[in-house]
């Protein structure tokens with residue numbers, strides 16, 4: 001271990017390779033504070049060549065590498081395991097935008113760029129980078145691509161994968177994968193970058209990303225609609241999608257229990273209606289121009305929805321401040337849950353029309369396991385993606401989550417699979433879902449994944465204990 005560190009420090013310098021315990025400590029746990037591991041060093045390179053130098057030595061000495069983005073992942077994928085010889089490879093110092101092209105509509109950036117900064121840089125050039133999530137001001141584009149992040153605009157623009165045109169990555173042996181192209185069309189054989197997207201740091205280190213940009217959506221209009229059931233939300237989605245087509249930018253859902261959490265733990269938020277309802281849908285429409293027409297369209301659709309009893313109340317934003325206030329009710333849910341204490345996250349997806357039936361039967365199964373647990377359901381309803389989160393019963397000790405984690409996940413995931421869904425919609429597998437993933441994934445697909453892992457990383461040094 002000592003020889004490896006000496007060579008690494010000689011190659012990259014002590015500023016890049018940090019080995020003091022006090023310097024390493026802040027890097028050892030995850031955003032939620034659920035996982036903690038060990039590492040012998042934190043390496044913070046400033047260039048792709050430095051990443052390659054680091055990987056060549058790691059490969060030679062068989063040192064495990066945990067690549068770190070913004071550490072906002074929710075599955076413990078960026079947290080090292082208990083091996084003392086892990087290194088944490090952080091991309092935070094590789095944070096330059098390499099180019100923005102407003103004719104080809106592309107943005108090329110270092111993997112360590114913060115997503116929110118890239119969105120603002122695109123906006124300054126009158127373009128839209130539509131990838132958007134509540135953690136966008138901490139997460140890095142490399143992490144977003146490595147997790148194939150989703151977020152709130154998937155209903156219109158797709159997941160991160162659909163925005164990636166090219167990738168530069170360093171493979172475990174230190175070779176540089178030069179796939180940083182911006183072509184829209186390239187059918188020359190297998191599209192290898194797709195393997196790195198969503199690979200959670202298990203195949204290589206993404207060092208640069210080329211992304212598609214879209215036309216700016218200068219005008220936005222948001223409505224918060226109250227619904228009585230998931231079935232009503234589903235019918236509302238059918239109506240809004242049909243009427244608004246590509247202008248539909250987000251279709252988000254949360255139950256009254258989630259709202260309660262936000263009102264309890266977050267300052268300065270309030271519900272725009274007098275009454276409380278079982279659940280709420282936040283709908284955003286966006287367009288390049290003509291705010292009046294957009295708001296009129298939204299009001300007409302919501303008028304129809306009220307007439308057809310597809311929602312029971314609604315508040316349309318009349319200003320940017322109101323629009324942002326409505327969004328906070330949805331976006332603060334994760335923070336409010338964190339403030340409420342340890343909880344069990346199930347980021348699942350379902351065929352959208354199965355959501356109402358799933359919600360009913362999953363709760364029956366869940367209550368058989370833990371009759372008094374508290375259920376918080378929210379998420380990207382328009383994508384069939386629910387965050388089906390479970391918290392300890394009122395009065396239970398905070399150790400409840402760790403004690404019940406596996407039994408509750410088993411009950412939830414059995415139901416998800418019975419409805420033809422997925423146990424991970426957008427957060428990935430990491431260490432949180434590894435057990436369930438290996439249990440539920442089709443054996444042939446697992447076999448092929450293991451073969452791919454072997455091709456990229458024959459010594460198994462990339463993020464061990466995650467995914468496979």
Ligand SMILES: Cc1cc2nc3c(=O)[nH]c(=O)nc-3n(C[C@H](O)[C@H](O)[C@H](O)COP(=O)(O)OP(=O)(O)OC[C@H]3O[C@@H](n4cnc5c(N)ncnc54)[C@H](O)[C@@H]3O)c2cc1C
Nearest residue numbers: 069070071072073077140142143144146150151200201206
């Ligand atoms: C409040 C909150 C809201 C969130 N909302 C959403 C949401 O709506 N949609 C969604 O999809 N996610 C969401 N997330 C989860 C998280 O933000 C995403 O998974 C994000 O893409 C992770 O990016 P990161 O840079 O923080 O990656 P990290 O957490 O640092 O790492 C995640 C994984 O990617 C790997 N990795 C990181 N960088 C690289 C790289 N350069 N090369 C190779 N591998 C790398 C890591 O090894 C790890 O396996 C949310 C998280 C929080 C805290």
